[in-house]
Amino acid sequence: MNAQSVEDLPSAIDRALDGRSILILPRTRDAAITEVAHSQWTGSGRAPALVLFTSGSTGTAKAVALSAEALTTSARATERFLAGPGDWLLSLPINHIAGFQVELRARLAGREPIRTTSATFTAEAFADEAEHLFSHSGHRPTYTSQVPTQLHRILANERATLAATKFDAMLLGGSAISPVLLERAAGRGLHIVRTYGMSETAGGCVYNGVPFDGVEITITESSTINLRGHVVADSYVEITAEGHITPVDTPGLTTDDDGARTMHTSDLGRIDEGVLTVLGRSDDIIVSGGTNVSPHALETGLLPTWQHHGIAEVLVTWVPDEEWGKLLVALVRIDDQVPKAVADSMGSPHDFARCLDGLAHGMHEQLLPRLVFPVAEIPRRSIGKPDRQAAARLAAKLAETKIHGAPTSEYPNE
The missing domain is CATH 3.40.50.12780 (ANL, N-terminal domain)
Structure with a gap:
């Protein structure tokens, strides 16, 4: 050899x-x-x-x-x-x-x-x-x-x-x-x-x-x-x-x-x-509240609108939740130019999600992220593919440290 x-x-x-x-x-x-x-x-x-x-x-x-x-x-x-x-x-x-x-x-x-x-x-x-x-x-x-x-x-x-x-x-x-x-x-x-x-x-x-x-x-x-x-x-x-x-x-x-x-x-x-x-991977499907959600479909559907409001990249993942089973979470990398209304909502993962989910992205009939966390870098593998396992671990850690005990299911399905 x-x-x-x-x-x-x-x-x-x-x-x-x-x-x-x-x-x-x-x-x-x-x-x-x-x-x-x-x-x-x-x-x-x-x-x-x-x-x-x-x-x-x-x-x-x-x-x-x-x-x-x-x-x-x-x-x-x-x-x-x-x-x-x-x-x-x-x-x-x-x-x-x-x-x-x-x-x-x-x-x-x-x-x-x-x-x-x-x-x-x-x-x-x-x-x-x-x-x-x-x-x-x-x-x-x-x-x-x-x-x-x-x-x-x-x-x-x-x-x-x-x-x-x-x-x-x-x-x-x-x-x-x-x-x-x-x-x-x-x-x-x-x-x-x-x-x-x-x-x-x-x-x-x-x-x-x-x-x-x-x-x-x-x-x-x-x-x-x-x-x-x-x-x-x-x-x-x-x-x-x-x-x-x-x-x-x-x-x-x-x-x-x-x-x-x-x-x-x-x-x-x-x-x-x-x-x-x-359209994404079948083994990436997230079952939230009994509904099958493709993270790829959410990412490609939300990002065209979110990018006009200071979001450079997004990766959809989940955290455990008593009500939903798996609660949808978005990890986002922030761009240099963030509108004030979006910046003001970033202090709370719930408020950040409400702000971004409320934009005119045309996906209101689908389940949307209930928590949004800004991150310095989206978790990826060496070739640049999303590392969804690492993203889920990161989301769980951020939920534990940043929500301070607030129930993750307080954001109801609208």
């Missing part, structure tokens, strides 16, 4: 794609990438080119085995959707599929990406790195891949925003995207491409709601999304203490008799005239 530095990754990618080794990405961004021999594969089918771990947004991270076919099919489909092979700026962690795909696309395009050297993403570092990329790209298209939190920071910085306008395309995914964020980006002239996918589909396989050629989307009777095609992973795997890689059967990943693979996601969605809309 050999450890690989990021600088050695391009040649290691070549070996993995050629079937000479297997790359294993680490669970954390600071750990080493490893390269192992095919003899470590114990499955009966083809050995994978890449093993990586999911973000663990629904619990324990799973190890996913991706073939060279899945990886290159995805990378080439991205080139076809965009303006062809180009130069890339890498601002995402390499241990996640979105970051690895930037490395792979750059490798297939013949040039290494410009890699961020900052441990934490900053708008100023992004601007510096983008300028470095543009100075070497010549007439080649330029691309980058971001998560919404990074785009928020870019748009808050004039120099970074100007740099972002020069990219031929900015892929944006990893978590729910606020319509207002997209409007702001479009208003500044950024070329945003919304992506949907996951580790099990070799990254994004649906761009701006439209699947790649060869990717088939099915909405099940329970409204969850199935993705079928060559980009889908071969299997989940276990890695033993001896380093052996063993496939694991699971209903989440299935293979048809003809060899076609399907990822059965927990994401809820609908298709309108061939365009996919993702």
